[in-house]
Amino acid sequence: MSFCDAIWEELLPLRRAILDQPFLAELADGTLPAESFRHYMVQDSLYLAEYGRVLAIAAARAPSAAGRLEFSDGAKVAVQVEQALHQAFFVQFGVTPEMAHKAEASPACLGYTSYLASLAATRSYEELIAGILPCFWVYWEVGCAIKPRAASPNPYAAWIDTYAAPSFGEATDRVRALVDEAAANAGPATREAMARAFRYATRYEWMFWDSAYHTEGWPI
Numbered sequence: 001m002s003f004c005d006a007i008w009e010e011l012l013p014l015r016r017a018i019l020d021q022p023f024l025a026e027l028a029d030g031t032l033p034a035e036s037f038r039h040y041m042v043q044d045s046l047y048l049a050e051y052g053r054v055l056a057i058a059a060a061r062a063p064s065a066a067g068r069l070e071f072s073d074g075a076k077v078a079v080q081v082e083q084a085l086h087q088a089f090f091v092q093f094g095v096t097p098e099m100a101h102k103a104e105a106s107p108a109c110l111g112y113t114s115y116l117a118s119l120a121a122t123r124s125y126e127e128l129i130a131g132i133l134p135c136f137w138v139y140w141e142v143g144c145a146i147k148p149r150a151a152s153p154n155p156y157a158a159w160i161d162t163y164a165a166p167s168f169g170e171a172t173d174r175v176r177a178l179v180d181e182a183a184a185n186a187g188p189a190t191r192e193a194m195a196r197a198f199r200y201a202t203r204y205e206w207m208f209w210d211s212a213y214h215t216e217g218w219p220i
């Protein structure tokens, strides 16, 4: 079994917990409170800016041309395409550029982006890309799970369509292949560190939606 298949199977309970989140169930049936979606969009803009930086570092460190191409392309997509999706939603949900600009990262957003930045700064390339992968793979799984049961019309249709798009599935497959290749050439200690990074990042994906659902801020 490949590294990615093994960790994906190990994390089945966590993935189920993600698919069962009220944020996603209500997003699918179109009843998610606008306030929760606004919180998500603003926080996700902050997330994307940092994630784009982390992908650019992965691109710089990738040993193969395939890795450099994939991660530099991902860095561009994170900044351009997903920000465009957010801009359209900002208009639809009445978020002004000033509101988005002034927002501080939530504990979940800051935890996730800081964790990825710490992998980029102080850990191996293998660990870094294992931490990068859940962002793709979890969203692809969620997009595919939600799309067939999404209400129509749905105010969140553009979001669902983005992550259920076949081209997004193909990008996920390519990143997964890079992680499997890195794992195949690594020793057991590095593979264990990769599994840990993948696990932490997947937990942060759960926390990100949970935090938006409860419009979480800082306790003090």
Ligand SMILES: Cc1ncc(C[n+]2csc(CCO)c2C)c(N)n1
Pocket (backbone or CB within 6 Å): 044, 047, 048, 051, 074, 075, 077, 078, 079, 082, 134, 135, 136, 139, 205, 208
């Ligand atoms: C918290 C959070 N996690 C994952 C994604 C999805 N995503 C963001 S950037 C990127 C790769 C290149 O575009 C993908 C798949 C998101 N939007 N927000």
